[in-house]
Amino acid sequence: MTTSKRIEWSDAMLTGVAEMDSQHHILVDTLNEVSTRMAESSVDPMFDRVTRDLLAYAIYHFDTEELLMQQYGYAEAAPGEAARHLAAHRGFAERVVKLRDDARTGKPGAAVALLRFLESWLVDHIMTIDQLLGEFVCRHNHAAAGIQAPDRNADELR
Amino acid sequence: MAELPIGAGEGEARAEIVRLNKIIQALMNRAERSTEVQGSDFTLFETAIMLEERVRARTVELEAALAEKERVSVALRKSEAQFAAIFNMTPDPIALTRLRDGVVMEASRSFTKYFGLDEAEVVGRTTLPGGLDIWVSAEERQGWRELLERTGEVVGFQAQMRRRDGSQVTVLVSSRVFEAGGEQYVVTDIHDISVQARRTAYLEGIASHDPLTGLPNRLLIADRLAQAIGRSRRSGLHVAVCYLDLDGFKEINDSLGHAAGDRVLVEVARRLRACVRSGDTVARLGGDEFVVLLSDLIDDNECVAAIDRLLVAVGQPYDLDGQARGGISASIGITVFPTDQGDPDTLIRHADHAMYAAKQAGKNRHHLFDTGHEQRQVARQATLRRLSEALGRGEFCLHYQPQVNCRLGKVVGFEALIRWRHPRLGLLAPAEFIPLIEDTDLAGPFGEWVIGTVLAQSDAWRRVGVELQISVNTFIRHLLEVDFSRKLAAMLNGYSWGGRSLLQLELVETAALKELKTVRAVVEECREIGIAFSLDDFGTGYSTLAHLRHLPADEIKIDQSFVAQMLESVEDRVIVEAVIGLSQAFGRSLVAEGAETTAHVSALLALGCNVVQGYAVARPMPAEDMLPWLQGFQPDLGWQPLSDADDD
Ligand SMILES: [Fe+2]
Numbered sequence: 155m156t157t158s159k160r161i162e163w164s165d166a167m168l169t170g171v172a173e174m175d176s177q178h179h180i181l182v183d184t185l186n187e188v189s190t191r192m193a194e195s196s197v198d199p200m201f202d203r204v205t206r207d208l209l210a211y212a213i214y215h216f217d218t219e220e221l222l223m224q225q226y227g228y229a230e231a232a233p234g235e236a237a238r239h240l241a242a243h244r245g246f247a248e249r250v251v252k253l254r255d256d257a258r259t260g261k262p263g264a265a266v267a268l269l270r271f272l273e274s275w276l277v278d279h280i281m282t283i284d285q286l287l288g289e290f291v292c293r294h295n296h297a298a299a300g301i302q303a304p305d306r307n308a309d310e311l312r
Numbered sequence: 313m314a315e316l317p318i319g320a321g322e323g324e325a326r327a328e329i330v331r332l333n334k335i336i337q338a339l340m341n342r343a344e345r346s347t348e349v350q351g352s353d354f355t356l357f358e359t360a361i362m363l364e365e366r367v368r369a370r371t372v373e374l375e376a377a378l379a380e381k382e383r384v385s386v387a388l389r390k391s392e393a394q395f396a397a398i399f400n401m402t403p404d405p406i407a408l409t410r411l412r413d414g415v416v417m418e419a420s421r422s423f424t425k426y427f428g429l430d431e432a433e434v435v436g437r438t439t440l441p442g443g444l445d446i447w448v449s450a451e452e453r454q455g456w457r458e459l460l461e462r463t464g465e466v467v468g469f470q471a472q473m474r475r476r477d478g479s480q481v482t483v484l485v486s487s488r489v490f491e492a493g494g495e496q497y498v499v500t501d502i503h504d505i506s507v508q509a510r511r512t513a514y515l516e517g518i519a520s521h522d523p524l525t526g527l528p529n530r531l532l533i534a535d536r537l538a539q540a541i542g543r544s545r546r547s548g549l550h551v552a553v554c555y556l557d558l559d560g561f562k563e564i565n566d567s568l569g570h571a572a573g574d575r576v577l578v579e580v581a582r583r584l585r586a587c588v589r590s591g592d593t594v595a596r597l598g599g600d601e602f603v604v605l606l607s608d609l610i611d612d613n614e615c616v617a618a619i620d621r622l623l624v625a626v627g628q629p630y631d632l633d634g635q636a637r638g639g640i641s642a643s644i645g646i647t648v649f650p651t652d653q654g655d656p657d658t659l660i661r662h663a664d665h666a667m668y669a670a671k672q673a674g675k676n677r678h679h680l681f682d683t684g685h686e687q688r689q690v691a692r693q694a695t696l697r698r699l700s701e702a703l704g705r706g707e708f709c710l711h712y713q714p715q716v717n718c719r720l721g722k723v724v725g726f727e728a729l730i731r732w733r734h735p736r737l738g739l740l741a742p743a744e745f746i747p748l749i750e751d752t753d754l755a756g757p758f759g760e761w762v763i764g765t766v767l768a769q770s771d772a773w774r775r776v777g778v779e780l781q782i783s784v785n786t787f788i789r790h791l792l793e794v795d796f797s798r799k800l801a802a803m804l805n806g807y808s809w810g811g812r813s814l815l816q817l818e819l820v821e822t823a824a825l826k827e828l829k830t831v832r833a834v835v836e837e838c839r840e841i842g843i844a845f846s847l848d849d850f851g852t853g854y855s856t857l858a859h860l861r862h863l864p865a866d867e868i869k870i871d872q873s874f875v876a877q878m879l880e881s882v883e884d885r886v887i888v889e890a891v892i893g894l895s896q897a898f899g900r901s902l903v904a905e906g907a908e909t910t911a912h913v914s915a916l917l918a919l920g921c922n923v924v925q926g927y928a929v930a931r932p933m934p935a936e937d938m939l940p941w942l943q944g945f946q947p948d949l950g951w952q953p954l955s956d957a958d959d960d
Contacts, residue, residue: 176683179683180687182684183685184684184688209744214691214695217698220736221736243737244737247740251743255743256873258822258849259851259873
């Protein structure tokens with residue numbers, strides 16, 4: 155049985171935008187719940203709750219990010235990147251709905267597929283696409299309260 | 313006091329008069345402002361007036377006698393002497409400095425006396441660091457100077473100053489810039505407020521400290537935490553908020569009395585303080601609850617090591633009346649900024665939650681607050697609130713998807729599907745938000761809105777002669793509300809056709825089976841007022857066969873995922889066949905959802921399922937598109953059952 159190691163939040167996941175960063179903890183928390191509990195005999199209630207929470211995350215969190223995009227004129231400044239980012243967001247809920255469908259109709263391996271999806275979202279989205287948005291927002295608003303450029307020096311101390 | 317240089321010529325004499333007047337003006341203005349601010353500077357004010365009168369008199373005299381250089385010179389000397397006398401009468405220390413380099417031109421006797429310096433040590437020296445070093449804080453000096461340069465005037469600037477004997481004083485510094493002879497000077501008055509400052513600090517200390525242990529209290533800790541957060545934002549280092557509650561304290565209090573309990577608290581305070589670094593803060597919130605702030609942490613390991621030290625220290629025996637008492641330990645909850653992005657109050661609350669978890673896990677341990685978990689609840693609650701607001705704001709709409717009997721080429725009904733027109737995220741499909749609603753109190757309001765909207769739409773279509781069944785997805789939670797059928801009847805009674813509503817409620821099979829008895833009762837009540845029922849997502853539940861006979865549903869719907877994959881997956885095809893068989897055996901009508909292509913339709917027809925819903929027939933569409941669609945509807949010639957030869 156796959157029991158992956160718990161993923162700890164690290165500064166490498168920071169975008170530097172406080173609001174985005176605290177919401178990104180949700181995804182790491184969910185990922186850890188799936189990875190530590192998927193070995194349990196009855197995975198269905200966990201799966202149902204987790205995917206439901208992920209649908210809430212999609213509505214709540216992408217609204218936050220897309221509001222930032224609007225406020226800072228992301229689509230005007232970086233049209234290609236903004237379009238790619240929005241498309242990725244739209245794909246998230248679609249993917250979760252598909253995984254729920256698969257689990258509902260008894261397709262095997264839905265929990266593993268969910269875990270792989272969340273891992274790839276962490277790496278390919280939060281640690282990649284969101285970093286670009288974070289840098290963009292920070293560059294445009296160093297002075298605003300609660301927003302600061304990520305401090306990479308803190309990493310080097312580790 | 314240094315004598316003012318006296319010019320030999322007329323021009324210089326004039327310049328000196330101008331300069332004197334400016335000094336007077338500066339003193340006057342500063343005294344006026346100073347009075348406004350402090351309300352206690354009359355002496356200075358009066359001095360300035362006196363000074364002004366005297367000098368004005370001398371000046372008139374001077375100007376009258378300007379022709380005689382010697383007389384001018386003598387008069388000026390006299391005026392100077394008088395000015396000097398008055399300058400030195402003021403009780404507050406006063407100094408005159410040159411703006412550009414801070415060199416002291418003149419200092420009052422009160423100035424030299426106050427600071428304990430000789431005039432020779434003051435005049436001609438600069439107030440810059442390394443010169444006349446009366447400023448305790450370079451930052452304060454810089455702040456005063458910047459203000460002065462920007463506005464030309466500083467009133468009541470509070471600062472710490474140092475006297476020759478090393479004693480520190482708290483003063484209000486008031487200064488004003490003036491120009492004389494092309495040079496800028498500053499006249500500065502220093503007003504001592506050390507006594508008041510000490511009293512304020514004392515009172516603040518009482519208000520912000522716990523009298524028993526002398527530790528900062530809740531007021532002060534929030535302030536310290538806010539400062540630590542500010543530092544963390546700049547440095548990138550972490551701040552741990554540790555909420556500590558004693559285990560076994562109540563027992564000591566109950567068995568040995570409050571005095572013993574107080575001694576334990578004082579000792580705990582001492583031990584905690586001994587465990588932390590000088591920059592950290594230990595506070596007592598009250599009772600046996602403490603907060604420890606650990607700042608400038610590089611990572612969580614450093615934090616955990618410090619926490620372990622606290623646990624060991626608190627767990628040592630306590631000396632009470634010569635007896636060592638054990639049995640006291642600590643449960644510690646921790647949350648770490650910036651991982652946890654809360655404000656000071658929120659961080660303390662989170663640490664408190666985590667402390668509770670540490671207690672529950674068996675005491676004498678720490679528990680780290682789970683930010684992700686908390687945020688997840690926040691996200692869910694916020695989304696539910698958002699959904700509720702969106703309903704009130706009319707952000708939802710219904711789309712309708714036709715159901716067609718493909719064997720007969722006839723439209724038989726529609727399914728109403730809810731959509732969320734989210735202002736930023738666009739049009740959201742029901743599968744993306746319905747799961748959030750179905751087990752909450754929102755199920756009722758959403759369910760009612762959908763049924764009400766469908767009935768109004770049905771009325772509009774009936775008026776133009778379209779009388780087709782409309783299916784509505786129903787939340788079990790809504791259906792189980794006490795007066796569901798009564799409310800539904802009331803809604804139907806609003807229409808002349810209410811008794812022949814053609815309304816069908818779709819229940820998700822798995823959900824309906826959970827409370828079969830109650831659901832069955834409501835279903836029967838509703839059937840009496842002409843409502844039909846359909847079992848949605850059929851085939852996904854486990855107890856399908858056993859329970860189907862107990863639910864009086866008119867129709868079953870094959871789940872779209874089986875239909876969608878029936879062409880590729882033998883398993884899915886077998887399930888579709890089985891559901892079709894069941895519907896025939898139990899005499900229920902049947903709809904297949906998820907027919908995406910003509911090939912799906914053909915396969916379904918071949919298996920005996922005639923009514924089809926899916927992209928092969930039509931996509932869901934807004935109500936206004938439905939009439940044109942119905943008018944243009946033509947059965948597809950490809951909707952023929954697959955022959956056995958094609959089927960493989
Ligand atoms: Fe994103």
